[in-house]
Amino acid sequence: MICEHCKQRHANVMVTQVHNGQKVERHYCEVCATQFHPFQFEVSEEPTSLQQLISNWFNFVPTTAKKENATASASSPKACPSCGFSYRQFLKQGKFGCGQCYVTFSEQLPQLLERLQAGTQHVGYVEEAPSNEKIEQQISELRASMQQAISEERFEDAASIRDEIRGLENKINKEGEGDA
Structure with a gap:
C-alpha cells in the first residue's frame, strides 16, 4: 500500500481515529507519519507487547x-x-x-x-427486579400455555409450568409481606 499523503513511499504506519462515531483509517509512510501524527513513535523490527504500547x-x-x-x-x-x-x-x-x-x-x-477509562468508580450494569405487574403478566401467559399443554395432553410440561407459576406467586407474596 502506498502512503496516502506523499503517494510515493510504502505505507507502513496505520493511524486509526474516531470522529463522531465514525472510524477513519489513514495509511502513511514513516516520514509522513512523523510529520502529521501527534504521537511520537519508534519503528522497530521486534514485536512490541500490548502492555508496552x-x-x-x-x-x-x-x-x-x-x-x-x-x-x-x-x-x-x-x-x-x-x-x-x-x-x-x-x-x-x-x-x-x-x-x-x-x-x-x-x-x-x-x-x-x-x-x-472514564473514572475510578465502577458503574456496572444493575438488573432491575421485575415489578409485580410484569410478574402477574408473566403468570397469566404461563397459565395460558399450561392450559394449552393440558389440552394437548402434555401433562409433564403442564406440571413444570404449574411449578413455575407457583414460584412466581410465592415471589409476589414474599415481596408483599416485606412491604407491609
Whole structure:
C-alpha cells in the first residue's frame, strides 16, 4: 500500500481515529507519519507487547527525570509484602501477582485507571427486579400455555409450568409481606 499523503513511499504506519462515531483509517509512510501524527513513535523490527504500547502511550513509567522516579518510589511501597511483586512489574505485565497487590499499590491505581477509562468508580450494569405487574403478566401467559399443554395432553410440561407459576406467586407474596 502506498502512503496516502506523499503517494510515493510504502505505507507502513496505520493511524486509526474516531470522529463522531465514525472510524477513519489513514495509511502513511514513516516520514509522513512523523510529520502529521501527534504521537511520537519508534519503528522497530521486534514485536512490541500490548502492555508496552499502552505504557508508552500513557507514560506509565516516567523517563523524564530520575528525581521524579526517586520521589515516587520513596512514597510508594517497592514490592508487595505478600508476593514480592513490584509496581513496575505490574505495569510491564498488565496484571498483579496476588490480591494483596491491590492494597499495596492502592495509591497508584486511581491515577492509572483515570488514564485508561472514564473514572475510578465502577458503574456496572444493575438488573432491575421485575415489578409485580410484569410478574402477574408473566403468570397469566404461563397459565395460558399450561392450559394449552393440558389440552394437548402434555401433562409433564403442564406440571413444570404449574411449578413455575407457583414460584412466581410465592415471589409476589414474599415481596408483599416485606412491604407491609
